[in-house]
Amino acid sequence: MKGTGDRINVALLAMPEVTASALFGMFDLFSAPGRDWPFILSGEPGSQRMNPFIVAREKTEFMAANGIVIRPDHALDDCPTPHIVCIPDFFVNPGEILSGRYDPEAAWLRQMHGGGSFLCSACSGAVLLGEAGFLDGAEATIHWGYVRTLLNNYANVRVNLDRSLVMSGEAQRIVMAGGGTSWQDLALWLIARFVGPEEAMRVARIYMLQWHDLGQTPFASLLGRAQADDATIRDCQDWLADNYGTASPVAAMVARSGLAERTFVRRFTRATGLAPLDYVHALRLEEAKQMLETGAQPVDAIAEEVGYEDSSFFRRLFRRKVGLTPAQYRRRFAGFRQAVGSPV
Known part of the structure; x- marks a missing residue:
């Protein structure tokens, strides 16, 4: 041609x-x-x-x-x-x-x-x-x-x-x-x-x-869909947004929903596109990304604050889901956030 x-x-x-x-x-x-x-x-x-x-x-x-x-x-x-x-x-x-x-x-x-x-x-x-x-x-x-x-x-x-x-x-x-x-x-x-x-x-x-x-x-955002149409699941999402750092958050949501565990997992996955534990991890990691972008806390402290006692597990999970280590993510995005957030 x-x-x-x-x-x-x-x-x-x-x-x-x-x-x-x-x-x-x-x-x-x-x-x-x-x-x-x-x-x-x-x-x-x-x-x-x-x-x-x-x-x-x-x-x-x-x-x-x-x-x-x-x-x-x-x-x-x-x-x-x-x-x-x-x-x-x-x-x-x-x-x-x-x-x-x-x-x-x-x-x-x-x-x-x-x-x-x-x-x-x-x-x-x-x-x-x-x-x-x-x-x-x-x-x-x-x-x-x-x-x-x-x-x-x-x-x-x-x-x-x-x-x-x-x-x-x-x-x-x-x-x-x-x-x-x-x-x-x-x-x-x-x-x-x-x-x-x-x-x-x-x-x-x-x-x-x-x-x-x-x-x-x-x-990319690690979270799937936004607020679910299912009122029971939406209530659990709202609760988790303020309590993602607590221990055993999935069990707490099951109890809060009043549903049988298998029923809860099925409805939560259908409503959000993610299994409950995957959703918890996604919410925690999104919060960790914000903290890495905006603050100078050590990675171990961030891991603990978002709900991970084992900081090495947090690092591995972050690398697998985000594609960068927490330190690499901070170097890449903290300066950018500062630049776009500063008045000219």
Whole structure:
């Protein structure tokens, strides 16, 4: 396949729910290779190496989720053959069933993939790959808030939050980036793959981009759903929010609920998405993360305060669930919290 003037054609798939920042941000990054580095150094733009364009179901302008007007360059049935198709993240409710809602886009994605295109998604855009049938039995990634959406809708999908990018499918032509700003990682990877690593480094330097080498796990909330609809379980959640550091909190919640233990465990898991003990651990670790970000208490003291007498167990659990040791987490996030929380 050839792009315009031997440029790499990059189709950015848009719909009314699209996130405009990701859509136009990707457009800018894909316009930069070959053009911007000479301009920065000499004031004269170089020859652009990639040809991004916006494609939608129809070539009719529409308003994005945040009110920005989108003017597609092409409709699905008249766009140039792309080397790459990118699906930016879009606003759908986590867990929402989308079957049939994006059938034209799903059919077009299958057609493009059959013609040799790379199909790439950022954040919740992976849902469209699922709708097109590419995620059944595959490894995938998506924003941590949408993991349940994939697990509930696509058979045997294996979700990985530990890597910035996940590749699957024939010749690994399905590429997924997980978190909200991971479209930057995706764009840099694609620039390196199709134009060259040196050009990707130049684009990263111009835009001051950093690779999200940690994956999503350190950023994700360990808790599942928020307040349960089940009033009995919600009451236990409220109690636990103030008493997570007590000994045997699960037994205390069972007693508080007045339910048989097996009944309580079943209802709690159904209502929150986590087994009671897993929920306790998640709540304790979320509190520990806040304490590591905002204070200077020793890790052993934090472990004891959130309910762990054995600080070595706390460290192992924290590392397994968060992806960093408590000390690494503090170094990574305490300074950031201080910076964003300080008045200018």
